Ligand SMILES: NC(=O)C1=CN([C@@H]2O[C@H](COP(=O)(O)OP(=O)(O)OC[C@H]3O[C@@H](n4cnc5c(N)ncnc54)[C@H](O)[C@@H]3O)[C@@H](O)[C@H]2O)C=CC1
């Protein structure tokens with residue numbers, strides 16, 4: 001099979017939406033011009049961001065550290081009020097944020113609005129969580145003393161985020177850090193940095209102390225992390241991105257024994273049983289695969305379908321994929337936007353060709369477009385073999401790779417045959433089977449008849465080589481807290 005591009009019409013950007021996005025970009029205070037930021041749908045340069053060196057990064061550490069001294073002394077109510085104000089300001093700018101996300105990352109405007117809802121939910125959750133009383137008073141088992149436990153801010157946190165959810169990955173880290181009383185230095189991906197700059201600008205407008213959140217962008221992220229993670233003022237690192245980079249950051253974090261949160265790569269299995277509700281399984285798989293154009297660490301990567309339902313399922317899924325409108329995320333009705341860069345598109349061609357060469361059947365898609373943008377068609381491959389690259393690698397794109405199975409035990413064994421353990425999915429109308437399979441999956445997250453399991457109220461994170469720690473819910477706050485205890489001697493006074 002050869003790499004093909006087709007001249008099928010792509011949806012173009014709506015002029016008013018482009019003007020809206022570019023007006024937001026103009027409103028962002030970018031301290032200097034260094035690195036070009038491109039629109040993945042058109043290859044246009046839409047902004048230039050600072051290219052900070054080590055000196056500027058360490059200066060940011062100093063500013064955050066200084067601002068953090070007062071923030072650590074703030075009352076829980078003060079922290080909550082500021083986070084509520086930031087939430088309100090973000091929500092008030094939903095359209096600005098959504099247009100900006102679409103412009104710099106490529107996702108359809110409707111999905112970008114969904115990300116704004118998801119990302120702001122983290123700020124609201126930690127505004128509410130900030131005042132939750134934590135700690136307790138207990139007696140030692142043998143008496144004679146009491147134990148008081150309390151929580152304190154872990155200290156200056158370095159946050160490093162990926163390009164695929166430019167707002168949500170930033171707020172999922174900044175909000176709990178602030179709620180716990182910590183200052184932050186955040187380094188967003190240089191592919192999609194503008195949303196972080198804008199969101200932090202809105203935070204300062206809402207009353208977050210000006211120097212408490214420092215944003216650093218740099219073309220040399222390795223030098224950045226080697227400098228800041230070895231700085232004694234830094235006490236925490238929280239990273240979302242690929243497992244190889246996570247390993248490197250953990251090596252650096254080990255030097256000063258930093259508290260570390262790692263949200264890393266995935267290879268999610270999605271299992272459809274014969275007793276699944278067909279429509280529910282197709283809808284859930286469509287969402288789990290095509291959300292964010294498949295560029296999600298929890299995206300359905302290996303789709304296992306039981307023999308009895310497989311023909312109907314694959315035909316229905318292929319029909320859904322074939323109907324997805326492809327084009328500029330700022331266009332009317334776009335269902336799948338541009339992928340983040342041309343390397344991603346080339347990778348989709350390689351994955352498709354490799355799978356078909358090894359025996360897979362291409363049911364729909366499998367091609368790119370004659371365009372300056374990074375487009376690849378929604379693709380469904382059936383009868384994928386286990387030695388195919390798509391069966392072993394994190395696809396991170398709009399390719400549904402379907403494999404068939406016969407027994408429940410076989411499906412679980414194959415699903416767990418990976419070093420990753422972030423998310424998994426199971427579709428069945430049998431409650432016992434759903435919970436038995438969920439219990440057996442070696443993942444931190446399971447979607448049961450549900451293709452989008454993420455929620456600000458849930459402790460998001462992986463096991464095995466998909467990461468350490470959790471983000472979201474009350475567990476996400478503990479990542480930024482030290483738990484301490486006082487042992488108080490007691491004696492009778494009456
Ligand atoms: N577990 C999760 O929640 C998520 C995991 N990911 C994973 O991330 C990958 C795709 O996202 P990418 O941004 O391409 O990942 P990436 O790991 O290449 O980059 C992520 C961030 O780390 C920075 N970075 C890279 N090398 C660094 C270094 N040596 N020191 C400091 N920072 C460094 C990048 O500039 C970016 O800001 C996939 O593997 C995906 O599974 C992506 C999103 C969420």
Ligand SMILES: O=C(O)[C@H](O)CS(=O)(=O)O
Pocket residue numbers: 162164165168169295296297298299454460
């Ligand atoms: O970047 C990702 O893939 C996210 O962590 C997945 S989610 O939390 O947005 O669902």
